[in-house]
Amino acid sequence: MIIQNIKIQNIRSYEFAELPINKGISAIYGENGSGKTSLLEAIHFGLSLRSFRTSKTEQIIWNNELKAEILITGNTKTIRTIKDKTSAKAIDENNEKKISRKELLMQCPTCVIENKEFSFTGSQPDYKRKYLNKILFYVEQDFNNFYEQLSKIHKQRLFCLKNGQKKEILIWNKALIEIEPKITLLNKCLINDLNAFFSTNDHLSDFFGKNNWLRRINFKYKAGFDEEIGLEKHLGNNFEKEFVINKPLVGLHKRNFDILIDQDDASSILSRGQQKVLSCILHLVSKEFIEKSLNIQPIVLIDDICSELDKENQYLMLKYLNNMNTQAILTSIEKIALDNKFNANLFYVEQKGDITNVKR
Ligand SMILES: Nc1ncnc2c1ncn2[C@@H]1O[C@H](COP(=O)(O)OP(=O)(O)OP(=O)(O)O)[C@@H](O)[C@H]1O
Numbered sequence: 454m455i456i457q458n459i460k461i462q463n464i465r466s467y468e469f470a471e472l473p474i475n476k477g478i479s480a481i482y483g484e485n486g487s488g489k490t491s492l493l494e495a496i497h498f499g500l501s502l503r504s505f506r507t508s509k510t511e512q513i514i515w516n517n518e519l520k521a522e523i524l525i526t527g528n529t530k531t532i533r534t535i536k537d538k539t540s541a542k543a544i545d546e547n548n549e550k551k552i553s554r555k556e557l558l559m560q561c562p563t564c565v566i567e568n569k570e571f572s573f574t575g576s577q578p579d580y581k582r583k584y585l586n587k588i589l590f591y592v593e594q595d596f597n598n599f600y601e602q603l604s605k606i607h608k609q610r611l612f613c614l615k616n617g618q619k620k621e622i623l624i625w626n627k628a629l630i631e632i633e634p635k636i637t638l639l640n641k642c643l644i645n646d647l648n649a650f651f652s653t654n655d656h657l658s659d660f661f662g663k664n665n666w667l668r669r670i671n672f673k674y675k676a677g678f679d680e681e682i683g684l685e686k687h688l689g690n691n692f693e694k695e696f697v698i699n700k701p702l703v704g705l706h707k708r709n710f711d712i713l714i715d716q717d718d719a720s721s722i723l724s725r726g727q728q729k730v731l732s733c734i735l736h737l738v739s740k741e742f743i744e745k746s747l748n749i750q751p752i753v754l755i756d757d758i759c760s761e762l763d764k765e766n767q768y769l770m771l772k773y774l775n776n777m778n779t780q781a782i783l784t785s786i787e788k789i790a791l792d793n794k795f796n797a798n799l800f801y802v803e804q805k806g807d808i809t810n811v812k813r
């Protein structure tokens with residue numbers, strides 16, 4: 454979907470705001486606290502029913518009002534998202550029907566790159582796991598089914614471990630051993646694709662010219678257990694130990710991947726700016742994978758795009774988005790330098806007292 458217009462009401466510092474945008478890049482700039490991140494958060498919430506800033510989503514409602522609304526008009530549909538203190542729902546304006554979260558994600562995928570993603574290379578395993586899960590959710594039809602089964606097995610194993618159910622856990626261990634190769638295979642294929650994308654992709658060549666170190670980046674999948682020993686043996690060896698500590702020791706809930714520069718951990722070698730370049734590229738690559746699989750262009754939302762990046766890397770990032778014909782909404786504290794050749798529009802976020810407004 455290409456977004457054409459965004460209206461938000463009662464969100465963060467906005468009582469009301471409207472942002473008419475086009476295909477291509479929309480660059481929004483403004484002072485600290487003016488409402489840039491809030492705008493991206495509102496768009497993301499409108500298309501996913503989640504905030505990337507908080508799990509307490511009632512916090513997004515302006516000044517303790519009763520409800521907030523986001524109306525996103527796209528070329529294929531219009532979605533109204535309503536958030537009140539306790540719930541959130543998305544409605545297809547054309548037929549007034551509720552859209553489930555899964556449908557919303559499939560129809561209007563987004564790629565958010567914000568503060569937490571800037572140091573993605575050194576982030577916690579669960580963060581990297583989420584990255585893999587997100588891509589697999591879109592590109593592998595079987596993954597959702599496997600993932601639901603895995604969550605159930607994990608929950609049941611945990612229950613058995615907490616309640617000392619040594620006989621019952623054997624059923625769930627068997628289920629885990631059965632599903633493991635399927636999930637490991639999907640994850641390994643994805644990591645192979647990532648490695649291939651980095652070593653062969655022409656679209657990244659501009660980045661490689663300036664950031665030569667990118668050529669040495671590679672990814673290594675970690676299954677969550679020693680694959681040479683195998684999960685079955687691990688579960689057998691750890692049987693008593695797991696009942697002592699009341700939680701699983703090894704398993705798919707620990708799957709992860711290393712981001713390496715040659716053989717070394719990239720996060721301990723790369724500078725902050727280099728890490729941001731790599732983190733942004735990794736997320737943009739996930740966008741390419743999703744786009745190829747769904748044949749729908751995800752909307753890219755990048756908060757604070759310029760921080761940590763020198764002028765040339767800022768330019769390369771914009772050039773990439775422009776060349777890929779991506780619809781991207783970007784924010785920055787300073788006016789973003791946009792090449793005349795780019796299909797781009799500039800907006801300014803203006804703050805008057807507690808109220809924010811966006812204008813061209
Ligand atoms: N529920 C709310 N109601 C009213 N105002 C809020 C609410 N939540 C946050 N704010 C205010 O919204 C303003 C906008 O915050 P936001 O994070 O969007 O700013 P920003 O432009 O991204 O700033 P920075 O450049 O520092 O990242 C802040 O002043 C914040 O205090």
Ligand SMILES: [Mg+2]
Nearest residue numbers: 489490491756
């Ligand atoms: Mg911000």
